[in-house]
Amino acid sequence: MSVLIVGSTALDSIKTPKAENPRLLGGSASHAAVAASFFAPVKLVGVVGEDFPQRYVQLYKRHKVDLEGLQVAAGKTFHWSGEYEVNMNSRRTLATELGVFETFTPKLPVSYQASPFVLLANIAPSLQSHVLKQMRRPEFVVADTMDLWLNIALPDLLQLLKSVDGFVLNDSEARQLTKEDNLISALKKIHKLGPKYVIIKKGEHGAILSSRDTGLFISPAYPLARVVDPTGAGDSFVGGMMGYLSTAKGPIETNLRRAMIYGSVVASFCCEGFGLTFTTRITRRAIDARFKELARLTRF
């Protein structure tokens, strides 16, 4: 089954202590779409400007991403630039130019409206809601977010959380949202906001799933000796997860654990190159090999 993904489609200029890469293909939807594409057909919803390089359109197409929902608007593509410190965990935004995102109103093509799996990747929660309202009874909806929306659009986010099945956020966002330092307590509080499934991402420490019915799952991260650029790892995680989920047979409850492991694997590949450069070079076979390796690395 196909996965509909809405989120940001951007150009990222990324600086690390070792290198600098201007105007890479980036954005939550781009990372999530490529990650999901290894498992399932993807329908992308987003907006780019007239300056959006044709080679990035070709990149989407190589991953068989349906672009009917990608608007090309007058103006410039959303541009983010940021810099990582040596430890690759703390990053600093140098500039954010919203460009065509400033006036973006996602409009779903008719062919998108029946997609059973919906990933509301990181973007303003009002836009996430706007997309969700255009859907016809999706089977499973997951939303991701970022600290910015907790700061400037919390009421919108809380409204959205009432109508999603799953919610994904990172550890510091979970603490900020719940005012709870302990992540296990934070998970409990987030369930009360609506979602049946809550996933807290912890970067190199993996992720925790809390399911209202079946409790916790502790998901490992794939161990990497070298992180080149972690930008988009979280988006790759949810993208890979939703891609796998949409193709797995049986109840979601049962498949979600394996889906998170697949998400972790794609996220690990993402960290091994700048932007999407490494992710676009991998194969399903490489993903499956790393999945099996993670099973070996955690068995006791």
Place this chain on the structure above:
Amino acid sequence: MSVLIVGSTALDSIKTPKAENPRLLGGSASHAAVAASFFAPVKLVGVVGEDFPQRYVQLYKRHKVDLEGLQVAAGKTFHWSGEYEVNMNSRRTLATELGVFETFTPKLPVSYQASPFVLLANIAPSLQSHVLKQMRRPEFVVADTMDLWLNIALPDLLQLLKSVDGFVLNDSEARQLTKEDNLISALKKIHKLGPKYVIIKKGEHGAILSSRDTGLFISPAYPLARVVDPTGAGDSFVGGMMGYLSTAKGPIETNLRRAMIYGSVVASFCCEGFGLTFTTRITRRAIDARFKELARLTRF
């Protein structure tokens, strides 16, 4: 088989945002000995002063800890006092009074010298070496440490590392020792210092084992919604691990993963009360139940 444990035997005064507890039984050897006692007979090596409360001697005895190697010296018991911040991860030492530890020279009773399993719990590395030299060909030796020794006794520690099988340290110590931010890279560097097995503890994020022969194992921490006092959790982890290892049949390589899970379980109980108050109340049955739960929480 029995486990010999050398380390600090102390009185801990612990302050958290919610409570204050003076003169609890503490020290790396006390925590490790009680943790190991659920699995195997323990022989303790340490020193206390004349002020050491009789009730703590009784506590050791209830856990069937062999006290022949516990010296009682003229002077005061080692006293540590510290304070935790709200998040329970950062702590501040308020005072350290070495007392009888200042002149401590561990002397092993003859009955201790053939112990097959040796845990050199956190204490000055010169004392760890001094104990090890008195042993007759132990089967498996593990050393723990703390940042203090990296700062003031690094040559002693490096010397010790040449003669232990396993080395346990936490993530920030691993970074400090190797000048390597990435923990997977740090593990590789630490192997070069001697130990065949290196374990990096990551608190609430679990631990990573690196074995020179068989590679990595990612060990989860037991998820706790409430941490009362994390003091001694790391010592409980190595103590539980060594206790289980000493009784498990088959090669160490195979048993070490399960041993780490047992260690994590005892560490989780340790965090649920001040000092050793919670750990001393648990049973092997409760430990086994939580071990099984961790297996369920990580299966995919």
